[in-house]
Amino acid sequence: MRISGIETFVAKAPTGANSFWSSQAVFPERVSLLVKITTDDGIVGWGEGGQYGPAEPVASAIVDVLGPRLIGEAADAPVRIWEQNYAFSRDFGRTGTYIEAMSGIDIALWDIWGKSLGRPAYHLMGGAFRDRVMAYGTGCYYPEDFRDTDAMMQALAEEVSAYAAAGVTAIKIKLGLLPVEQDAARVKLIRETVGPRVKLMADANHAYHSATAMRMGRVLEQFGILWFEEPVPPEDHDGYRRLRAALDVPIAGGECEFTRFGFREFIGGGCVDIVQPDVCACGGLSEWQKVVSLATQHGVLAVPHVWGSGVGVAAALQAIAVVPPTPHTALPVDLQNEPMLEFDRTYNPLRDGILERNFELKDGAMAIPDGPGLGISVKEEALMAHVTQKRSVGAG
Numbered sequence: 001m002r003i004s005g006i007e008t009f010v011a012k013a014p015t016g017a018n019s020f021w022s023s024q025a026v027f028p029e030r031v032s033l034l035v036k037i038t039t040d041d042g043i044v045g046w047g048e049g050g051q052y053g054p055a056e057p058v059a060s061a062i063v064d065v066l067g068p069r070l071i072g073e074a075a076d077a078p079v080r081i082w083e084q085n086y087a088f089s090r091d092f093g094r095t096g097t098y099i100e101a102m103s104g105i106d107i108a109l110w111d112i113w114g115k116s117l118g119r120p121a122y123h124l125m126g127g128a129f130r131d132r133v134m135a136y137g138t139g140c141y142y143p144e145d146f147r148d149t150d151a152m153m154q155a156l157a158e159e160v161s162a163y164a165a166a167g168v169t170a171i172k173i174k175l176g177l178l179p180v181e182q183d184a185a186r187v188k189l190i191r192e193t194v195g196p197r198v199k200l201m202a203d204a205n206h207a208y209h210s211a212t213a214m215r216m217g218r219v220l221e222q223f224g225i226l227w228f229e230e231p232v233p234p235e236d237h238d239g240y241r242r243l244r245a246a247l248d249v250p251i252a253g254g255e256c257e258f259t260r261f262g263f264r265e266f267i268g269g270g271c272v273d274i275v276q277p278d279v280c281a282c283g284g285l286s287e288w289q290k291v292v293s294l295a296t297q298h299g300v301l302a303v304p305h306v307w308g309s310g311v312g313v314a315a316a317l318q319a320i321a322v323v324p325p326t327p328h329t330a331l332p333v334d335l336q337n338e339p340m341l342e343f344d345r346t347y348n349p350l351r352d353g354i355l356e357r358n359f360e361l362k363d364g365a366m367a368i369p370d371g372p373g374l375g376i377s378v379k380e381e382a383l384m385a386h387v388t389q390k391r392s393v394g395a396g
């Protein structure tokens with residue numbers, strides 16, 4: 001079984017009236033880079049490369065640089081292919097675009113290998129610890145008109161009420177666009193709206209330096225927030241360590257980190273209690289396993305960052321399946337030693353519209369697909385409605 005063709009799809013969905021802000025930027029569109037690999041015996045595998053950065057450079061890295069070298073290679077050897085790609089691109093691509101490209105290729109190869117054997121990818125990774133995972137909803141971004149404080153606060157209360165009514169038992173809220181005092185009022189409103197039993201986490205998207213993050217962290221402690229995500233820029237390991245030593249709220253991060261080598265410094269350097277690699281960016285399922293190994297060696301729980309298309313969600317579910325309870329107990333508890341699924345609740349037709357069967361929560365939990373490979377079928381026609389660039393190498 002050899003790789004015969006590789007196709008890339010840059011898919012874009014304008015958010016229109018649903019646009020929103022994080023601390024870093026407004027999101028006028030959702031973007032995904034999907035990879036489709038075909039083998040000489042007709043098996044097709046899908047992957048996603050990258051998370052919210054530009055997709056065209058990732059497509060170019062696949063089609064112009066890495067892909068031509070892979071035609072004719074074994075399609076059921078993702079770890080070896082990963083190491084070959086990394087060795088080839090080490091001098092110019094140890095983070096960013098090239099690792100995102102390698103992630104998409106890697107996920108597609110795990111999908112192919114699983115399909116060739118009729119087994120889910122998690123089986124090939126050594127077996128699943130769970131067949132379902134509790135999900136947390138990511139939302140509570142800032143609206144386009146965040147300067148209208150009254151309207152923003154009312155919309156926020158309505159948003160979290162809708163999550164609670166939909167059976168979501170955990171919500172992650174956004175911080176860092178506004179001054180600490182104003183964001184503290186948002187946190188207070190959310191806690192008062194959902195009550196004490198709904199789990200809340202908070203994500204600053206690296207908005208603060210460590211002194212401001214300390215002030216925000218003290219606020220989060222008052223409202224029982226279960227983690228403080230990306231409080232400081234990803235390069236500021238000293239800032240991470242300072243916060244982790246001083247605050248009671250657990251510190252999380254890692255979506256901007258790449259490969260086992262990046263996570264060796266981030267996890268091994270004592271930066272986080274909860275590490276959040278993005279499978280579509282950190283190096284795919286092959287590298288995910290190595291990062292999980294690092295995390296368990298340091299008593300850190302791995303909870304993947306998930307913000308991509310339906311293919312990215314599917315890859316994350318396979319990844320979550322193989323995370324051991326950290327540490328083991330007879331009855332794992334969410335976020336104490338059991339991972340959760342990040343279930344992005346913002347507008348994204350690439351997440352909700354391109355699979356034969358959409359991902360849906362049941363009692364706040366997501367079943368982990370147990371079909372071959374990633375356990376999903378991509379509706380290519382539905383995907384093509386969003387595709388702005390399609391490229392290929394080899395015979396598709």
Ligand code: CA
Nearest residue numbers: 203229230255
């Ligand atoms: Ca985040």
